[in-house]
Amino acid sequence: MNVSKHSQASNHAALESLAVARWRIAIALTAAMTAIYVVFILLIAYGKAFLGTVIVPGLSVGIALGVLVILSALALILIYVRWANTHYDHRVASIRDGRAR
Amino acid sequence: MNTAAGQPNLVAMIGFFVFIAASLGITWVAAKRTKNTKDFYTAGGTVTALQNGLALAGDYMSAASFLGIAGLVALSGFDGLIYSIGFLVGWPVVLCLIAEPLRNLGRYTFADVVAFRLRQRPVRVASAFGGLAVIAFYLIAQMVGAGNLIRLLFGLPYETAVVIVGCVMLAYVLFGGMLATTWVQIVKAVLLMSGAGLLALLVLARYSFNPLALFADAAARFGPAVLAPGKLVSDPIDAISLGIALMFGTAGLPHILMRFYTVPDARTARVSVAYATAAIGLFYLFTFILGFGAMVIVGQDAIRAIDAGGNMAAPLLAEAVGGQAFLGFIAAVAFATILAVVAGLTLAGAAALSHDIWVNVVRDGHADGGEQLLVARASTVLLAIVSIGLGIVFKGQNVAYMVGLAFAIAASANFPALLLSMFWKPFTTAGAVASIVVGTATALVLIYLSPVIQMDMLKQPAALFPLRNPGIVSIPLSFVVGIVVSLLAPEAAAAQKFAATERQLHLGEEV
Numbered sequence: 011m012n013v014s015k016h017s018q019a020s021n022h023a024a025l026e027s028l029a030v031a032r033w034r035i036a037i038a039l040t041a042a043m044t045a046i047y048v049v050f051i052l053l054i055a056y057g058k059a060f061l062g063t064v065i066v067p068g069l070s071v072g073i074a075l076g077v078l079v080i081l082s083a084l085a086l087i088l089i090y091v092r093w094a095n096t097h098y099d100h101r102v103a104s105i106r107d108g109r110a111r
Numbered sequence: 112m113n114t115a116a117g118q119p120n121l122v123a124m125i126g127f128f129v130f131i132a133a134s135l136g137i138t139w140v141a142a143k144r145t146k147n148t149k150d151f152y153t154a155g156g157t158v159t160a161l162q163n164g165l166a167l168a169g170d171y172m173s174a175a176s177f178l179g180i181a182g183l184v185a186l187s188g189f190d191g192l193i194y195s196i197g198f199l200v201g202w203p204v205v206l207c208l209i210a211e212p213l214r215n216l217g218r219y220t221f222a223d224v225v226a227f228r229l230r231q232r233p234v235r236v237a238s239a240f241g242g243l244a245v246i247a248f249y250l251i252a253q254m255v256g257a258g259n260l261i262r263l264l265f266g267l268p269y270e271t272a273v274v275i276v277g278c279v280m281l282a283y284v285l286f287g288g289m290l291a292t293t294w295v296q297i298v299k300a301v302l303l304m305s306g307a308g309l310l311a312l313l314v315l316a317r318y319s320f321n322p323l324a325l326f327a328d329a330a331a332r333f334g335p336a337v338l339a340p341g342k343l344v345s346d347p348i349d350a351i352s353l354g355i356a357l358m359f360g361t362a363g364l365p366h367i368l369m370r371f372y373t374v375p376d377a378r379t380a381r382v383s384v385a386y387a388t389a390a391i392g393l394f395y396l397f398t399f400i401l402g403f404g405a406m407v408i409v410g411q412d413a414i415r416a417i418d419a420g421g422n423m424a425a426p427l428l429a430e431a432v433g434g435q436a437f438l439g440f441i442a443a444v445a446f447a448t449i450l451a452v453v454a455g456l457t458l459a460g461a462a463a464l465s466h467d468i469w470v471n472v473v474r475d476g477h478a479d480g481g482e483q484l485l486v487a488r489a490s491t492v493l494l495a496i497v498s499i500g501l502g503i504v505f506k507g508q509n510v511a512y513m514v515g516l517a518f519a520i521a522a523s524a525n526f527p528a529l530l531l532s533m534f535w536k537p538f539t540t541a542g543a544v545a546s547i548v549v550g551t552a553t554a555l556v557l558i559y560l561s562p563v564i565q566m567d568m569l570k571q572p573a574a575l576f577p578l579r580n581p582g583i584v585s586i587p588l589s590f591v592v593g594i595v596v597s598l599l600a601p602e603a604a605a606a607q608k609f610a611a612t613e614r615q616l617h618l619g620e621e622v
Contacts (some may be wrong), residue, residue: 012546029613033534036207036385043203044358047196051354054193054340055347061189062339070338071318076192079200086203091385094211099378106618 021108028101035093040071059110114176122439123264129449130302131279133598137294141287148483151288152219158373164386165372169296170455171198171361171387172394174302174448179510181393181428182421185414188329188337191402195395197354201361204382209362211377212533212616220459221368221525222467224487225532227615229540232472237547239467241524243363244551245517246460249364250453252513254502257449259510263423264442270503277499280453284461284491289373292454298303299444301355303417304390307397308427313432314404321561322400328401333411337403347577353515354584356503360518363525364428366452366459377619401425410430456495464490515580516558523550523585530594535614536609538593539602546593553588557581 053061053075061072130530145151158166176198183191217223222238255274263270283291317322330338361367371380405424406416417423426445430438467487470478478486505513511532531538557576558564565574578584 011268012199014328025614025617028617032617037557039207040204043200044355047200047358048356051193052347055350058340062555064330064335066323068323068325068330068338070189070326070335072171072189072339073192073326076189076196077396077399079196080395083199083203083391084388087385087388090203091381094381095378102617110222 017108021105024105024108028098028105031101032038033095035090039090043083043086046082048081050075072096122436123442124439126439126443127265127446130298130443133305134279134291134295134298134447134450137298138283138287138291140210143295144290145286145288147480148219148432148466148487149508150290151457151484151487152369152466153291153372154288154293156373156375158379160374160379160382160614161386162293162297163370163379163383164302164372165390166293167383167387168368168394169298169300169303169451170366172300172448173253173452174260174445176395176398177303177307177448178260178422178425179420180398180417181401181405181425182414182418182423184398185405185409185424186411186421186430187341187402188403188406189335189339190341192342192399193350197357199388199392199395200354200541201358202384202388205362205367206388206568207563208310209532210371210380210384211305213368213529214371214377214380215616215619216232216533216612217372219369219466220462221363221529222463225528225543226471227532228605228612229532229538229543229565229602231476233540233544235467235471236458238525239463240527241458241520241547242463242467242553243522244524244555245363246365246456246463248513248520249366249516250456250460250498251501251505251508253449253453253509254498255505255508255513256510257453257501258444258506260445260449262313263418264426271409271534273499273502276449276453277495277502280450280457281492281495283450283454283468283513284457284495285488289458292451292458293370293373294313295447295454296451299440299447300390301447302444303503306441307394307401307425308428310437310441311397311400311436314400314408314428316433317408320553325400325403327405329407332407333363335464337406345579348383348583349580352578352583353580354582355586356515356522356580359526359582359586360520360522363521363529364517365463365521365525366455368525368529369459371401397530404428404432405563412587449604453498457491457498460494461487461490464494477488517553518560519580519582519585520551520554522582523554523589525550527586527589527593531590531597535594535597536606537597537601539597539600539605541600541602542593542595542597545596549592550585550589553585554581557585558567567603 063071133478180191180194213224218228224234225238226234258269258273261267262269283295316457374380409427414421414424426441429441469486470483524547528543560576561578561579562574565571
């Protein structure tokens with residue numbers, strides 16, 4: 011009985027630490043997206059001349075940054091999917107197995 | 112410029128009928144497989160990651176994004192791109208905060224998740240109220256858009272067009288449920304991506320496949336200002352308010368959230384968001400090319416001559432680079448786009464009415480499968496009639512504004528309660544109800560007091576609330592109210608169930 015109680019407790023601790031890890035990365039990525047987007051909007055509001063600067067013919071700073079914001083959303087999504095596919099799923103599986111045993 | 116847009120176009124008519132025939136065929140096959148409530152709401156939970164990704168993209172890319180953004184870019188250059196970007200940045204939020212927990216905690220509606228450890232009845236009534244408010248405004252936007260679009264493209268009267276859209280959509284949802292709706296969305300997403308992609312290629316072919324040469328040509332003809340921000344964003348606080356409403360609104364749209372129940376597990380839900388974002392991101396990059404292409408190839412005056420709002424820029428561009436046949440194809444794609452979005456909205460609304468209100472509130476969870484399916488189908492018919500009615504009553508309303516409204520309510524009413532119920536232990540039933548009701552009411556009242564209604568529509572000299580979008584006030588307020596009400600009157604039962612909630616949130620349902 012002691013052994014099963016002990017494994018239950020460690021199981022609970024593993025779930026808690028997994029919850030914290032997932033929460034932390036979710037908040038960090040959401041904050042990153044919000045920050046990128048808000049800075050972009052502030053530049054549109056206050057940095058009109060800067061965004062209108064032409065880097066090479068046809069490419070203004072504004073268009074380049076706009077494409078970068080779209081690509082950054084994709085990058086943040088890939089970061090999360092990669093983390094979850096490699097780390098999160100493993101830990102979920104081991105907690106499930108731990109309980110089954 | 113001579114254009115065939117607005118006159119009956121043979122290819123458009125053929126494309127239109129081929130799409131309707133094909134989608135009704137899909138519905139017929141789906142209907143035979145739709146036997147119980149789970150099939151009706153979630154296609155049996157057997158949709159793959161790629162399928163759900165495309166269907167999410169199909170649900171999200173409305174006619175507003177295809178025609179509206181291409182038109183905005185064609186007429187005002189860079190400013191139009193601000194919308195493309197705003198509609199994409201909500202997806203990382205959906206992925207990180209919502210998609211997987213929602214899949215693990217709920218069955219058919221987002222209210223399942225909010226009510227998971229709280230008292231069922233009050234939370235379900237409030238959630239259904241918030242959800243239906245979002246769906247109503249979104250439906251109005253789509254129906255009004257559909258009526259205008261079909262009138263412009265095919266020359267049909269507005270009311271006829273609204274009735275046709277309502278009836279075809281009703282057939283999909285009523286008989287084929289989520290399976291038919293999913294496939295209509297997948298077909299639509301593929302058609303829209305390939306149509307927009309082909310159009311972009313035909314434009315770029317004139318510039319030796321160098322988009323910068325296209326942009327440079329636009330700047331040479333219409334002035335360097337088209338590559339820089341203009342007048343659209345004059346007030347930064349208003350812009351940020353709209354921005355956060357778009358960002359967090361995506362995570363509160365009932366028809367988007369419902370799609371996560373159609374996949375078998377959390378991992379599939381996660382990967383489907385990556386596919387959806389890739390498809391939507393690529394599509395918005397196409398809109399850069401389509402908008403500037405229409406600006407230089409069709410010309411701003413020719414676009415304005417057909418429709419002052421610029422909504423016909425993409426179809427006119429298709430005619431200019433691909434002739435009448437391509438115009439017809441793009442027109443049929445635009446029609447398919449509206450049908451798919453309307454079908455998704457109706458299904459989400461039917462789930463709120465039947466699963467949340469009828470089964471869990473009126474019948475207290477004691478409705479058998481046959482009754483549930485019957486009520487779901489009756490709700491679908493009711494919503495189809497209501498949406499046709501709303502479409503006709505709200506004729507002439509500004510579509511983009513209605514969509515903005517739907518996003519603001521989704522972000523203020525649904526998103527805070529959903530997030531707090533999943534991640535904040537002290538959250539209570541009273542807190543959830545207060546957050547949803549205050550969020551919805553604040554969003555609606557502030558919109559009514561905003562310059563858009565008071566000055567533009569009611570012609571008052573001033574508006575009580577200075578911002579066009581309420582998000583920056585109503586979203587934080589909804590969070591604060593939910594938190595304060597919960598702390599004032601703790602609910603022991605809800606806090607006790609938090610450990611079980613957390614367990615199922617990560618591990619999924621126990622077998």
